[in-house]
Amino acid sequence: MQYPEPIAKLIESYMKLPGIGNKSATRMAFYTLDMDEKDVNDFAKALVSAKKDLHYCSVCGNITESDPCMICADKGRDQSKIIVVEQPRDVMSLEKMREYRGLYHVLHGVLSPLEGKGPDDLNIASLLRRLQTNEAVEEVILATNATPEGEATATYLSRLIKPAGIKMTRLAHGLAVGSDIEYADEMTLLKAIEGRTEL
């Protein structure tokens, strides 16, 4: 006996989510049957709306309902700094600190020869255009992840943009606040020593 078709289809959909295999998808599907009808309908609406109402900002590549996005449209923000990140969710994380008031640029990925991702697959051309047309930009802060691909992408962008006379910086690497030296990996400790600051 097969699952009734409506539930088989739902399991199939859940399995398309990242990190969800057959067992989790089945559990979620049966759980859905026991959910409030309102919650399920809201869920379905949220899915359609997220896909339909959200776009990428034509300036910075961040996700947004309006275009340009709220950050790009806010003339009160510091137009001289752009933080370059991999994903829209990185923008959200950085905004959470409520300290930085400059702009952002979202690459939508990193250079990854293994996955066949080259410079043309990232949101790099629009970054260069932005730097050319906007004379106010003085500093580009590279905030790609501290992974080999993130580092390679930062190095690539730095070599590409630095000749134009724009200051290029990279987020500091070191010990996370609140972390134990005992559990830090070698590379993090090495970076923490290399980047030590004078008291």
Added chain:
Amino acid sequence: MQYPEPIAKLIESYMKLPGIGNKSATRMAFYTLDMDEKDVNDFAKALVSAKKDLHYCSVCGNITESDPCMICADKGRDQSKIIVVEQPRDVMSLEKMREYRGLYHVLHGVLSPLEGKGPDDLNIASLLRRLQTNEAVEEVILATNATPEGEATATYLSRLIKPAGIKMTRLAHGLAVGSDIEYADEMTLLKAIEGRTEL
């Protein structure tokens, strides 16, 4: 800065799923934005359809599109045996072995004083009605899970039904096929020794 509303709502919906916290929900929501529009729309439709088109069979309590379900409606199945399970997905698991040709009854839970679940909260009344009106039933096989609550529910049902002269059996406990004795827990080994069979 907050997440744009469409994505905030989607994160909220994902968080209602079992085992999904804030971080996983956020990851899924952003992943959804990168999915094919068709897949997202199919997902939304599957959610609504699973909730709308599936019901519980009025005879056995299994989930079904038609009522009675395919198993209850199939007169070719052995009407003398009923396997009692906790959840609809248990029926699917048992049907996968393609060996049992009898009927099922789904309790939709187990007796659990801690969660305030008593006999009236389970699909027990309809099981008793079924046994009273259907003279063909000769054996009720209790296939609740091998947990304390599952065992207690099996014992309860056995005491309730046995006086009516119906044979009550319980699934065998023992070592799973392919498992190592080295890694089996004490209770499983105890049950395996108690239930040993002669060669």
